[in-house]
Amino acid sequence: MSIMLGCIADDFTGATDLAGMLVQGGMKTVQIIGIPQGPLPSNIDADAVVIALKSRTNPAQEAVTDSLAALKWLRSAGCRQIYFKYCSTFDSTDQGNIGPVTDALMQALDTPFTIACPAFPENGRTIFNGYLFVGDMLLEESGMRHHPLTPMTDSNLVRVLQRQTSSRVGLIGHQIVKAGVQAIRQRIAQIKADGIQIAVIDATSNEDLMQIGQACADLPLLTAGSGVALGLPQNFREQGLLTRQDAATSLPPTPGLRAIVCGSCSQASQAQLADIAKKGVPSYAIDPLTLTGSDHALDDAVQAAMAWAAPLLPQGPVVVYATASAIRVKAIQEALGTERAGALVEAALAAVAQKLVAQGVRQLIVAGGETSGAVVTALKISSLRIGPQIDPGVPWTVSLDGTPISLALKSGNFGNVDFFSKAWSLLP
Numbered sequence: 001m002s003i004m005l006g007c008i009a010d011d012f013t014g015a016t017d018l019a020g021m022l023v024q025g026g027m028k029t030v031q032i033i034g035i036p037q038g039p040l041p042s043n044i045d046a047d048a049v050v051i052a053l054k055s056r057t058n059p060a061q062e063a064v065t066d067s068l069a070a071l072k073w074l075r076s077a078g079c080r081q082i083y084f085k086y087c088s089t090f091d092s093t094d095q096g097n098i099g100p101v102t103d104a105l106m107q108a109l110d111t112p113f114t115i116a117c118p119a120f121p122e123n124g125r126t127i128f129n130g131y132l133f134v135g136d137m138l139l140e141e142s143g144m145r146h147h148p149l150t151p152m153t154d155s156n157l158v159r160v161l162q163r164q165t166s167s168r169v170g171l172i173g174h175q176i177v178k179a180g181v182q183a184i185r186q187r188i189a190q191i192k193a194d195g196i197q198i199a200v201i202d203a204t205s206n207e208d209l210m211q212i213g214q215a216c217a218d219l220p221l222l223t224a225g226s227g228v229a230l231g232l233p234q235n236f237r238e239q240g241l242l243t244r245q246d247a248a249t250s251l252p253p254t255p256g257l258r259a260i261v262c263g264s265c266s267q268a269s270q271a272q273l274a275d276i277a278k279k280g281v282p283s284y285a286i287d288p289l290t291l292t293g294s295d296h297a298l299d300d301a302v303q304a305a306m307a308w309a310a311p312l313l314p315q316g317p318v319v320v321y322a323t324a325s326a327i328r329v330k331a332i333q334e335a336l337g338t339e340r341a342g343a344l345v346e347a348a349l350a351a352v353a354q355k356l357v358a359q360g361v362r363q364l365i366v367a368g369g370e371t372s373g374a375v376v377t378a379l380k381i382s383s384l385r386i387g388p389q390i391d392p393g394v395p396w397t398v399s400l401d402g403t404p405i406s407l408a409l410k411s412g413n414f415g416n417v418d419f420f421s422k423a424w425s426l427l428p
């Protein structure tokens with residue numbers, strides 16, 4: 001049976017978020033890291049494949065090239081519908097990459113229309129009149145205004161997206177969505193006739209997402225956060241392609257040591273780190289300013305972190321983090337440059353993760369999308385089987401190549417305050 005849904009995610013945590021959503025809906029899902037080099041091995045069966053790119057903050061042209069290569073693979077695997085997954089807080093710069101990638105995918109699929117819907121109500125991301133809310137705050141008032149790489153300072157998604165694309169962007173408002181599937185379909189037909197190519201679509205509840213999913217069953221391309229995926233398995237069931245009703249989440253055990261690596265500076269990650277430290281789990285901070293100054297500064301910092309971690313690991317989980325407050329991050333970025341600071345921290349945390357695994361860690365939580373990208377790449381993991389959800393948007397996964405490792409790739413903003421301690425209790 002060929003793969004039904006082919007997904008392209010612009011970061012690694014976002015990819016597991018989407019894959020977890022599909023698994024909850026009964027679709028067996030595999031996440032592939034980067035563009036696959038050949039067909040899926042014959043012993044892996046999947047209803048959906050999510051290709052995880054690290055394209056959210058790359059130059060737009062690179063993001064387009066990688067996304068088109070991913071699309072080519074997914075089409076050759078027989079996927080019936082394509083899903084471009086971006087962040088539920090629409091993380092991007094004014095130059096891209098959501099607009100340019102959407103344009104390129106539409107052109108390659110020869111489709112004149114798609115939707116844009118980052119809503120994820122279970123995690124407090126709702127869209128009303130085209131404005132994105134995070135909890136009860138507008139996006140621009142939330143912690144996202146301080147994001148180290150993609151600060152979001154405009155909550156109006158039509159405006160944000162229009163700045164990134166030459167396609168005409170419109171809106172399908174909440175009244176239409178509330179009126180149901182037929183009303184959404186009629187509105188799509190109408191705005192297409194008016195020359196709109198991408199419609200931001202309001203959604204404030206899971207019910208809205210179910211209607212949107214059904215209304216968009218025939219669109220070759222969807223662009224969204226993970227929320228819209230809630231409504232897709234039902235379409236494949238109706239088409240007789242999917243029979244499973246329950247979640248497709250079983251994973252094998254991966255006995256071994258436990259660790260947490262955190263490069264996310266989000267408010268959620270900061271609170272989760274404080275919670276786990278309060279519970280007595282040992283934590284070690286890497287100071288980005290120590291990562292430069294000499295050729296071996298980064299290696300020295302990694303060695304120091306490991307000298308601290310090694311004797312503690314057999315007693316229980318350890319945490320290594322670079323997380324800092326918004327004021328501290330700003331000072332570090334002024335000293336090192338934003339991109340360089342991010343890259344140095346990612347390189348250091350990835351090297352720490354590699355050494356933790358070499359020491360026997362087989363259950364690893366990584367917080368932050370960019371950080372997860374760096375860690376999973378350093379561990380040379382090429383694909384993940386998706387398992388049970390820890391908190392909305394964050395499932396456990398198991399690596400499918402080499403020695404199996406359980407990995408939870410936590411989106412910076414996701415997870416309840418007790419996420420780090422709760423996660424272990426869900427492993428088989």
Ligand SMILES: Nc1ncnc2c1ncn2[C@@H]1O[C@H](COP(=O)(O)OP(=O)(O)OP(=O)(O)O)[C@@H](O)[C@H]1O
Pocket residue numbers: 011013014147148149263264265266269288322323324328329332333341342343344345346367368369370371372410411412413
């Ligand atoms: N103390 C710090 N100073 C400067 N940059 C930092 C610091 N700590 C982490 N970073 C960088 O900030 C970036 C955080 O991005 P990352 O995607 O990992 O987390 P996030 O944005 O919270 O998560 P998500 O993308 O899943 O929402 C990374 O590039 C990381 O290296």
Ligand SMILES: O=C(O)[C@@H](O)C(=O)CO
Pocket residue numbers: 011013014015017018086087088089120225226369393411412413
């Ligand atoms: O949609 C989200 O918020 C997350 O899956 C994500 O993309 C974080 O990087």
